Amino acid sequence: MVNLKVKLHNLEFKNPVTLASGTCGFAREIAEFYDPGLLGGHFLKGTTLKNRDGNAYPRMAETPSGMLNAVGLQNKGIDYFIDNIYPEIKDYDTQLIINVNGSTVEDYIALTEKVNELDNIQAIELNISCPNVKEGGMAFGVTCPGAEMVTREVRKVYNKTMIVKLSPNVTDITEIAKAVEGQGADSVSLVNTFLAMAIDAESRTPKLSTITGGLSGPAIKPIALRMVWQVANAVKIPVVGIGGIMNAADAIEFMLAGASVIQVGTAIFTDPMIPLKIVEGIEDYMKRHNMQSVNEIIGGLQL
Amino acid sequence: MVNLKVKLHNLEFKNPVTLASGTCGFAREIAEFYDPGLLGGHFLKGTTLKNRDGNAYPRMAETPSGMLNAVGLQNKGIDYFIDNIYPEIKDYDTQLIINVNGSTVEDYIALTEKVNELDNIQAIELNISCPNVKEGGMAFGVTCPGAEMVTREVRKVYNKTMIVKLSPNVTDITEIAKAVEGQGADSVSLVNTFLAMAIDAESRTPKLSTITGGLSGPAIKPIALRMVWQVANAVKIPVVGIGGIMNAADAIEFMLAGASVIQVGTAIFTDPMIPLKIVEGIEDYMKRHNMQSVNEIIGGLQL
Amino acid sequence: MSKKFVTDFTVVENKKLNSTNFLIKIKSDLILPEIKPGQFVNVEIKDASEIFLRRPFSIFEVDYKANTLSMIIKILGRGSKKLTQIEAGDSISLVYPLGKSFTYPKKNDRILLIGGGSGVAPMLFLAKESGLPIENVDILLGARTSEDHVDVHEYSNYANLHYASEDGSIGEKGFVTQHSVFTTNLKAYNKIYACGPDGMMRAIAKEAKTAEVFCEVSLENLMACGFGVCLCCIEPTNQGNQCVCTDGPVFNINELKW
Amino acid sequence: MSKKFVTDFTVVENKKLNSTNFLIKIKSDLILPEIKPGQFVNVEIKDASEIFLRRPFSIFEVDYKANTLSMIIKILGRGSKKLTQIEAGDSISLVYPLGKSFTYPKKNDRILLIGGGSGVAPMLFLAKESGLPIENVDILLGARTSEDHVDVHEYSNYANLHYASEDGSIGEKGFVTQHSVFTTNLKAYNKIYACGPDGMMRAIAKEAKTAEVFCEVSLENLMACGFGVCLCCIEPTNQGNQCVCTDGPVFNINELKW
Numbered sequence A, B: 001m002v003n004l005k006v007k008l009h010n011l012e013f014k015n016p017v018t019l020a021s022g023t024c025g026f027a028r029e030i031a032e033f034y035d036p037g038l039l040g041g042h043f044l045k046g047t048t049l050k051n052r053d054g055n056a057y058p059r060m061a062e063t064p065s066g067m068l069n070a071v072g073l074q075n076k077g078i079d080y081f082i083d084n085i086y087p088e089i090k091d092y093d094t095q096l097i098i099n100v101n102g103s104t105v106e107d108y109i110a111l112t113e114k115v116n117e118l119d120n121i122q123a124i125e126l127n128i129s130c131p132n133v134k135e136g137g138m139a140f141g142v143t144c145p146g147a148e149m150v151t152r153e154v155r156k157v158y159n160k161t162m163i164v165k166l167s168p169n170v171t172d173i174t175e176i177a178k179a180v181e182g183q184g185a186d187s188v189s190l191v192n193t194f195l196a197m198a199i200d201a202e203s204r205t206p207k208l209s210t211i212t213g214g215l216s217g218p219a220i221k222p223i224a225l226r227m228v229w230q231v232a233n234a235v236k237i238p239v240v241g242i243g244g245i246m247n248a249a250d251a252i253e254f255m256l257a258g259a260s261v262i263q264v265g266t267a268i269f270t271d272p273m274i275p276l277k278i279v280e281g282i283e284d285y286m287k288r289h290n291m292q293s294v295n296e297i298i299g300g301l302q303l
Numbered sequence C, D: 001m002s003k004k005f006v007t008d009f010t011v012v013e014n015k016k017l018n019s020t021n022f023l024i025k026i027k028s029d030l031i032l033p034e035i036k037p038g039q040f041v042n043v044e045i046k047d048a049s050e051i052f053l054r055r056p057f058s059i060f061e062v063d064y065k066a067n068t069l070s071m072i073i074k075i076l077g078r079g080s081k082k083l084t085q086i087e088a089g090d091s092i093s094l095v096y097p098l099g100k101s102f103t104y105p106k107k108n109d110r111i112l113l114i115g116g117g118s119g120v121a122p123m124l125f126l127a128k129e130s131g132l133p134i135e136n137v138d139i140l141l142g143a144r145t146s147e148d149h150v151d152v153h154e155y156s157n158y159a160n161l162h163y164a165s166e167d168g169s170i171g172e173k174g175f176v177t178q179h180s181v182f183t184t185n186l187k188a189y190n191k192i193y194a195c196g197p198d199g200m201m202r203a204i205a206k207e208a209k210t211a212e213v214f215c216e217v218s219l220e221n222l223m224a225c226g227f228g229v230c231l232c233c234i235e236p237t238n239q240g241n242q243c244v245c246t247d248g249p250v251f252n253i254n255e256l257k258w
């Protein structure tokens, strides 16, 4: 039997395959297909302090090997989550990580304090990289001081595992990664979506109500993989790899580049079973390569 | 008859369809398929002061809807170009734009001075965005001071049309565009390739000899389009749009976003006839939309 | 929580109905779950170089004995075109069953079903499932021309068929909302159900509201996932933005911000 | 300057030769340009969602009267696999003719042709085109097992056929460089031509160099464009990095930095 367990700081995952925030709802939707406990973890839909309607329709556009979204963090707010969703999902046998989003540092702190009370949520993912909201999100994530400030202040009130989600829309992502590591982040996850755009030539209008949106899917995989590799070589904290992962080979590539855990995002829209196939594919790979522990893959790129 | 003529500063193109540097050789290779004079222009293969062998093999990897390259500016140097290539191509009835690359500002100046002597080359494209060479290239293109310095110094010695080619590997491309506009660039072209990576999971090695390389092709189109739109709204000089253009609709999208001229790059590897089909497709679009001049498309996005 | 599946079906038949519509019947090796009119499937488009996401289509017919279901596909763009080239024996992957169905009519209800374009599929399904005597069911189908009309004469067993076409080449000339069954006495119906293009849905909703008749419409917003996780397919409602794929695609018009 | 074309061909025949090799014959409506052994075509792989670039394949046979040409395709990965599923009547787009051919032998030359795996195609083409009497032409084909061997008995009209297989299931057991025609008296040949996997090419080149026999090998470096503009397919030579697609794929071993 191969051992698929991995650790992120002191958070243990039964396998390295998790689902990306905003693409797996609150894990309940996955439960309609299969037991969420088959996966290492679920990064829940981005949550804010107050209810948010999100952006106007249309919010998505298909692109070559990918898609744009401009959801804009639609959610019912943290209190609704705590009262109505958390009780339903808290006993899933998997890691549930909440993805928090603020317009101000105070928002992040207030959210974190509420999350602190939830015993079955052992980790938080600070989203400082959403390209689809005016108020904040990416504004924090694209400068070192912004990223540092959010990380430092949340760290003061949060003792469990704190993962900071990085934006790829920067000149040097290792600078941001090092900055948040310096402020006490336990892990960094990357990448969020790339700021992008689609136009309908015939109607001469943007395809999204917000003009620009976030690009995800296999199209971004080579850039995301490069960033994960750079960051894994620049920081000591573990890295969560995200971006266009469609199958086990993709997941293994991210792990070879240095990711301890991977998130499957857009792929699930094309086939909700992909995450399970990835778990199987990693097991199969380990057997073929005579590996006992999945940790042998992590950072195993040979130069 | 629709009018396809466009101007970039005082450089006139018979139509807005040109070929991207590094993907059309020195136009001679295109002449083996059709008359290079059918296109608006040809941005010639990146040229340096001295002969360069480029990077080791393997230099390319296929990716979802795109490819990575790590050519590393292989070329025989400007003198070889002047003596052996220029005489053969100089009378093609199209705009020939030379793409120059330096490791130092002095390199750019020396190259430009030599190009100045070539009567049939009425424009220069300063590549400050090649992700595949250690010595310089992108190093200039990702900071405002670097971009400004090269632009300013070359401007001093060059009176014809100077186009600066921008890197997409930056937090805010409009800052760089405004910086080079401020130093006298007549136009900006964007984007060059995205720094990216591919790994072979089975052999656990990078697919490129250089580990990382540049991503091009339709995968990058939505990001490139967003950048062209942002830059066209930020500067007054005309913009050359590049990135994943595969057909007339793509070209028109870039023009609607604000590009005066577009470059076709990687698409030509999949079908060398694509540029001609784009010219036809633009004509057809103009007829369907009752447009007399192609300038009616440029910046015509309706918000 | 409603159980959903990702299942490979085998194409039994791909029948060209007219120049742009195809009826595709597919068969599963597994027993089908219960499926109701208004629900849909999300179909993988294989071997298409420029298509990344699945495409949603309404379920048209279900045969629980034969383990088959059918869709009526109208060619709109690249994905639907590719799909209509599928051949008997080919494999096709479905995520299903998705969405909520129409509210079934009560015994003795008089109902009007209105389908436009590819919206005919769920209307015919509902007519069949309604369990009402034929005289209580009017079905009104609208299209551009007779060429675009899906021939459904076998449904005359379940409903009174009426046609509207923009050029008058079949049935009454004009839009469905100009058809006599619609304009004569809308209040005579207890329930109106509609599926079709956005413009048609809004026109129907407006009249139904005025006449104060119960009316449900099925929406076709752009979707990425189809099962409620991406929040791309939203429609503004009295309960805020709701997902067409899970809260719909069927909505009572009084819920919509139209 | 050599004229090149982008042309749609129609598949005439797709013949399975063995478990992994297929012979695909295609026909053009246009008159074929002159094509020589060693030259190749760059083929578009249609309707394949994960394939972006064309795939290069050697030309195996040309029939100028019938306007057909053939390739022998070995399944290696996704593109070659997809290509071997093509059917008679399908359309296929080629960029061609690409690359330089082998140097033709002189009258009275004795030549040895060595093909490994999918490298058989250009060797058989060259054997046919060499114009030499059969006794002057030895052809040595190597494969893993008899299963992988492409049956080419019709070429016994042009050359003496010899086989090598790693498991001894056909011809002599071992690599081509261990075969008796290769080990006995290499110097007896005026020219050696080879096409096959990189390792085999290097082994042959080494022996040919030692024996001081003229030797040309055809390389299969990864390509993006196939017509000399991308500079991805380079091979280090005495003239610096050269493009396999335009300066090759055939190289004299003395030019290579092996």
Ligand SMILES: Cc1cc2nc3c(=O)[nH]c(=O)nc-3n(C[C@H](O)[C@H](O)[C@H](O)COP(=O)(O)OP(=O)(O)OC[C@H]3O[C@@H](n4cnc5c(N)ncnc54)[C@H](O)[C@@H]3O)c2cc1C
Residues within 6 Å of the ligand: C040, C055, C056, C057, C058, C059, C071, C072, C073, C074, C075, C076, C077, C078, C079, C080, C081, C118, C119, C121, C122, C219, C220, C221, C222, C223, C249
């Ligand atoms: C719940 C639901 C049920 C549906 N049922 C059926 C059905 O039974 N039969 C049927 O033929 N179709 C049905 N549709 C519509 C069908 O999904 C689309 O026609 C199909 O996805 C178009 O894909 P394409 O690749 O052909 O078009 P594309 O090439 O993706 O697009 C072509 C053009 O059509 C536009 N477009 C694409 N999809 C939609 C849409 N959903 N609404 C408005 N504009 C769109 C695009 O923006 C683009 O301009 C349904 C849609 C939904 C959401």
Ligand SMILES: Cc1cc2nc3c(=O)[nH]c(=O)nc-3n(C[C@H](O)[C@H](O)[C@H](O)COP(=O)(O)OP(=O)(O)OC[C@H]3O[C@@H](n4cnc5c(N)ncnc54)[C@H](O)[C@@H]3O)c2cc1C
Residues within 6 Å of the ligand: D040, D055, D056, D057, D058, D059, D071, D072, D073, D074, D075, D076, D077, D078, D079, D080, D081, D118, D119, D121, D122, D219, D220, D221, D222, D223, D249
């Ligand atoms: C000039 C030339 C002539 C050729 N002639 C023939 C021929 O006549 N018959 C024939 O069957 N094949 C021939 N080939 C090889 C053929 O091009 C490849 O087998 C094909 O491109 C593989 O595509 P794929 O999509 O099946 O493999 P992919 O899925 O792209 O790759 C599968 C694996 O094979 C590796 N690979 C892919 N292409 C090559 C290559 N060219 N060299 C080494 N490794 C590679 C990849 O890195 C990957 O690991 C020729 C190649 C060249 C350059």
Ligand SMILES: Cc1cc2nc3c(=O)[nH]c(=O)nc-3n(C[C@H](O)[C@H](O)[C@H](O)COP(=O)(O)O)c2cc1C
Residues within 6 Å of the ligand: A020, A021, A022, A023, A045, A046, A047, A069, A071, A073, A099, A127, A130, A165, A191, A192, A193, A215, A216, A217, A218, A220, A242, A243, A244, A245, A263, A264, A265, A266, A267, C230, C231, C232
């Ligand atoms: C529809 C959609 C909604 C998303 N919502 C969120 C979100 O709420 N919070 C967040 O941190 N990331 C969000 N993301 C980003 C993903 O978590 C992920 O970082 C990104 O999609 C790249 O991975 P992928 O290519 O595998 O999808 C969203 C992505 C998509 C496509």
Ligand SMILES: Cc1cc2nc3c(=O)[nH]c(=O)nc-3n(C[C@H](O)[C@H](O)[C@H](O)COP(=O)(O)O)c2cc1C
Residues within 6 Å of the ligand: B020, B021, B022, B023, B045, B046, B047, B069, B071, B073, B099, B127, B130, B165, B191, B192, B193, B215, B216, B217, B218, B220, B242, B243, B244, B245, B263, B264, B265, B266, B267, D230, D231
């Ligand atoms: C193989 C290859 C070589 C390239 N060489 C150069 C170069 O020498 N100089 C340059 O400015 N850009 C070079 N580029 C970048 C292209 O000109 C273009 O900016 C980029 O490929 C994006 O456009 P595309 O997606 O249409 O290919 C090269 C790109 C490729 C794929």
Ligand code: FES
Residues within 6 Å of the ligand: C222, C223, C224, C225, C226, C227, C228, C229, C230, C231, C232, C233, C234, C243, C244, C245, C246
């Ligand atoms: S399509 Fe994803 S939530 Fe409806």
Ligand code: FES
Residues within 6 Å of the ligand: D222, D223, D224, D225, D226, D227, D228, D229, D230, D231, D232, D233, D234, D243, D244, D245, D246
């Ligand atoms: S493959 Fe492009 S130069 Fe040879």
